[in-house]
Amino acid sequence: MKYNITHITHYTYSKPVSSCYNLAHLSPRDSDRQTCLNSRIEVLPGATTNIQREDFFGNRVSYFNVQTPHNELTVTAESEVEIKPYGDLLNTAFPVPWNEVRGILENSTRGEDLDARQYLLESPFVSVDQDIHRYAQASFSPGRPVLEAVHDLMDRIHNEFDYDPGFTNIATPLSEVLKHRKGVCQDFAHLAIACLVSHGVPTRYVSGYLETIPPPGKQRMQGADASHAWFSVYVPNFGWVDFDPTNNQIPMDRHITTAWGRDYSDVTPLKGVIFGGGTKHKLNVSVDVESVHSFVA
Numbered sequence: 071m072k073y074n075i076t077h078i079t080h081y082t083y084s085k086p087v088s089s090c091y092n093l094a095h096l097s098p099r100d101s102d103r104q105t106c107l108n109s110r111i112e113v114l115p116g117a118t119t120n121i122q123r124e125d126f127f128g129n130r131v132s133y134f135n136v137q138t139p140h141n142e143l144t145v146t147a148e149s150e151v152e153i154k155p156y157g158d159l160l161n162t163a164f165p166v167p168w169n170e171v172r173g174i175l176e177n178s179t180r181g182e183d184l185d186a187r188q189y190l191l192e193s194p195f196v197s198v199d200q201d202i203h204r205y206a207q208a209s210f211s212p213g214r215p216v217l218e219a220v221h222d223l224m225d226r227i228h229n230e231f232d233y234d235p236g237f238t239n240i241a242t243p244l245s246e247v248l249k250h251r252k253g254v255c256q257d258f259a260h261l262a263i264a265c266l267v268s269h270g271v272p273t274r275y276v277s278g279y280l281e282t283i284p285p286p287g288k289q290r291m292q293g294a295d296a297s298h299a300w301f302s303v304y305v306p307n308f309g310w311v312d313f314d315p316t317n318n319q320i321p322m323d324r325h326i327t328t329a330w331g332r333d334y335s336d337v338t339p340l341k342g343v344i345f346g347g348g349t350k351h352k353l354n355v356s357v358d359v360e361s362v363h364s365f366v367a
Contacts, residue, residue, distance in 0.1 A: 085348030092342030096147035172270030193332035206265030228318035
């Protein structure tokens with residue numbers, strides 16, 4: 071499947087901003103299943119400096135600064151991406167028991183396994199406690215195939231938690247998400263990562279987009295899509311497999327990956343520092359994910 075993606079971020083400030091310095095994860099990355107055919111980022115007013123590079127995790131990152139005084143800042147990212155679905159490959163990974171994963175990684179010198187070990191650690195937005203370990207335990211009976219256990223955990227989070235955009239913000243701790251059983255996609259991804267890390271399964275946070283399918287008879291609305299988040303689990307001798315607890319599905323060819331890392335802090339779509347701007351800021355984000363045509367092998 072091929073997609074055209076347009077992500078527009080618009081800031082309005084109550085007073086002029088004299089200068090700003092920004093970091094953006096807005097260009098989709100390449101992987102075994104995904105190819106970014108082209109990508110461009112436009113900044114208005116124009117950026118004084120705009121540097122493109124890869125970060126520690128291999129994500130495409132843009133650093134830019136604006137030295138022109140401004141009351142508004144608009145960042146437009148346009149990309150064209152092609153995606154292959156998993157197909158039948160998943161079946162080959164299910165026999166690996168979850169409780170053997172950590173041991174395999176600790177005794178391996180393979181590059182892929184060594185890289186995956188960093189995702190066994192806690193991070194700024196992923197902390198493990200007894201309540202999280204206890205919640206996950208119902209899915210992790212000894213000897214259960216790792217992807218079967220992860221699928222069960224994803225199913226439980228989807229069915230036992232309410233999607234509530236007004237309940238959490240980026241600073242809401244996982245303990246509150248677990249206690250009230252509410253949150254949004256990034257909360258559910260962080261919770262799943264904490265549950266899996268507590269059981270020795272390497273898991274990373276994935277940021278990207280999901281194509282929105284309008285209800286039957288309804289016209290697709292431009293700009294109505296949104297950034298999305300899910301998680302990915304590492305299976306030794308197989309690789310990474312994505313899971314989307316918000317929608318209770320294994321992502322196939324409708325999920326577009328922008329970046330991955332330990333948690334949201336590693337892959338924030340756009341963040342930065344401003345000088346000036348007053349005390350009142352307004353943010354508006356518009357995302358459009360348009361399907362072009364089906365992938366042909």
